[in-house]
Amino acid sequence: xxxxxxxxxxxxxxxxxxxxxxxxxxxxxxxxxxxxxxxxxxxxxxxxxxxxxxxxxxxxxxxxxxxxxxxxxxxxxxxxxxxxxxxxxxxxxxxxxxxxxxxxxxxxxxxxxxxxxxxxxxxxxxxxxxxxxxxxxxxxxxxxxxxxxxxxxxxxxxxxxxxxxxxxxxxxxxxxxxxxxxxxxxxxxxxxxxxxxxxxxxxxxxxxxxxxxxxxxxxxxxxxxxxxxxxxxxxxxxxxxxxxxxxxxxxxxxxxxxxxxxxxxxxxxxxxxxxxxxxxxxxxxxxxxxxx
Numbered sequence: 451x452x453x454x455x456x457x458x459x460x461x462x463x464x465x466x467x468x469x470x471x472x473x474x475x476x477x478x479x480x481x482x483x484x485x486x487x488x489x490x491x492x493x494x495x496x497x498x499x500x501x502x503x504x505x506x507x508x509x510x511x512x513x514x515x516x517x518x519x520x521x522x523x524x525x526x527x528x529x530x531x532x533x534x535x536x537x538x539x540x541x542x543x544x545x546x547x548x549x550x551x552x553x554x555x556x557x558x559x560x561x562x563x564x565x566x567x568x569x570x571x572x573x574x575x576x577x578x579x580x581x582x583x584x585x586x587x588x589x590x591x592x593x594x595x596x597x598x599x600x601x602x603x604x605x606x607x608x609x610x611x612x613x614x615x616x617x618x619x620x621x622x623x624x625x626x627x628x629x630x631x632x633x634x635x636x637x638x639x640x641x642x643x644x645x646x647x648x649x650x651x652x653x654x655x656x657x658x659x660x661x662x663x664x665x666x667x668x669x670x671x672x673x674x675x676x677x678x679x680x681x682x683x684x685x686x687x688x689x690x691x692x693x694x695x696x697x698x699x700x701x702x703x704x705x706x707x708x709x710x711x712x713x714x715x716x717x718x719x720x721x722x723x724x725x726x727x728x729x730x731x732x733x734x735x736x737x738x739x740x741x742x
Contacts, residue, residue, distance in 0.1 A: 453488070465490040465515075470560065472496060472521050478504060487516075492560055494519035495552070499526040501544050506555040517559035520552050524574050525566025534631060537695050538571040539624025542593035545578055553585050569687045570695075573600060573617065594618065604688075605681055609673055613689060616669055620693050623662060629696040632703040644703050649711060656704045663697035670694070687741070694737055702730035 456467045470492040473481040478496065482505075487493060493511065495518060497503045507518050522545075527535045549561070561582045565571045577596055581588055597617050602610035633644045647656035670693050677685055705727035713720035 464488075468492070469516070470494050470519065473505075474521060489515050491516045492519050493517075494521050494560055494562065495557060496521040497523055497548065499523050499528070499532075501540050501548060503548050503552060506552060506557060512556045518555070518557040519560030519562065520549070520557050522549070522561070522563045522578070524563055524571045524578075526564070527566070532631060532634060534628045535566045536570075536630050537624070537628075537692050538567075538574055539621060539628050539692075539696065540574055541621040541625050542574065542577050542596060543621075544625070545574065546581070546588065546590070546593055549578070549581050550585065550588070570692050572688050573597070576600070605673075605677065605685060609677070612669065612673060613685075616666055616673075616689060616693060619662070619666055620696060623659065623666075623700075624696055629699040632699060645707055647704065649704070649708050656707065660697075660701055660704055663693075663700055666693050667697050691737065691741060695734065698730045698734045698737065702727050702734065705730060 453464050453469075456469070457464050461467050469488075469490070471477075471481075471487050472494040473485075474496040477485075481487070481493075493507065493514070493516065495503060495505055495507070497520075501523060503520065503522075507514075511518065524538060524540050525535045527533045561578070563575065563578050565575055568575070577593075580596075594614065597614035598610045601613035601617075605613060627646050632646065633642050647659050648654075649656045652658070670690050674682060674685055674690055705723045709720045709723035709727060712723060
């Protein structure tokens, strides 16, 4: 019994020893079936690994002496293709909505965020931590204002609106389909799925996505080229790396999707798109080398 060990070796008054239970994934089901939790233990509620909080305390649970916390995700590594450990694509608006809701349910004792690779997620980490420090400073329309203020502080007011716009679009595209989830394994009896965006319907929906990313890359490169040299590294690490990584991975998958489809139609363009997909893969490796 863990509490017996804590009483023996830490403090005889077990209520003075900080303790937490995180009803994460299947543990939430056990909790809802009647798992008994001592009243002085913090219950740290979890999201669904994608930023959507699964359950919050009811009125009775809000009265527990241990209080409540949140275990939140900016990345997830689970060994399958639903993981997203590479880039940061969680919209600030989602973080605001979920954490404000948690705060309103008196979840105020412990906030934990799983961030994965720290540098790409630095913007989200700062936003999350500032909310945790003093949520009263945050309003419903704050995410856009936060991005602009952050960009102004770190890169200069003359770039603020453009950088904020780049990141807002990056989050929009990334949350529609996270780059790491562009290819997903659908089970032992099925092949990998990578046709989330149609290359035929909606006037080539997939190509429209590539075009949106190309616009972001063009704007990102223009800002990078005009920044003072002392600001280039941080801009690359927090903005350009995220945008280019997402863009290149989308290109790789979508061009491979087109190559496969056109190959089945015996079109010569299949080879062209195969080469374009391979080039995107090569460019990803170059991007990763740049970060080292």
